[in-house]
Amino acid sequence: MSVRVGIVxxxxxxxxxxxxxxxxxxxLGIEFESKIVSAHRTPxxxxxxxxxxxxRGLQVIIAxxxxxxxxxxxxxxxxRVPVIGVPIQTKALSGVDSLYSIVQMPKGYPVATxxxxxxxxxxxxxxxxxxxxxxxxGLATRLDAWRDALSASIPxxxxxx
Ligand code: RP5
Numbered sequence: 068m069s070v071r072v073g074i075v076x077x078x079x080x081x082x083x084x085x086x087x088x089x090x091x092x093x094x095l096g097i098e099f100e101s102k103i104v105s106a107h108r109t110p111x112x113x114x115x116x117x118x119x120x121x122x123r124g125l126q127v128i129i130a131x132x133x134x135x136x137x138x139x140x141x142x143x144x145x146x147r148v149p150v151i152g153v154p155i156q157t158k159a160l161s162g163v164d165s166l167y168s169i170v171q172m173p174k175g176y177p178v179a180t181x182x183x184x185x186x187x188x189x190x191x192x193x194x195x196x197x198x199x200x201x202x203x204x205g206l207a208t209r210l211d212a213w214r215d216a217l218s219a220s221i222p223x224x225x226x227x228x
Pocket of ligand 1: 076078081105107134155
């Protein structure tokens with residue numbers, strides 16, 4: 068089957084975080100690709116990726132960036148494919164800079180913004196899965212099972228170490 072989800076990130080340094088999204092997509096059997104596409108360093112690559120997203124059959128784009136994190140918003144400006152933004156945790160400002168850069172989109176170009184860091188990246192994978200599951204009953208079943216397994220892994224009572 069063709070790639071349905073595109074994971075893009077501003078830098079190689081974002082991959083340890085964005086890998087969390089890839090892991091979730093792998094676990095749920097969703098076809099995806101991972102690319103480095105920087106809004107600032109490779110703007111032509113960003114333009115080409117957004118422009119071709121619909122015709123390539125992408126259904127969701129997960130975009131992670133840190134600091135002056137323009138990638139998710141610029142991607143959303145270039146394609147109607149839903150964009151899920153992941154704010155990368157930065158050293159200088161702990162990712163609050165990334166969060167603010169991604170979340171405050173002007174009316175007309177939404178980015179579904181997740182939490183800062185690894186949890187946000189994993190949730191981006193799950194959000195993508197939920198969107199795709201609306202029109203894919205097999206995936207819906209796998210996602211329900213994934214959620215049930217997580218729920219079942221939580222003990223009723225706390226234990227001493
Ligand atoms: C952003 O700048 C990237 O998304 C990354 O989070 C941050 C730092 O990039 P590097 O200097 O590590 O390449 O564009």
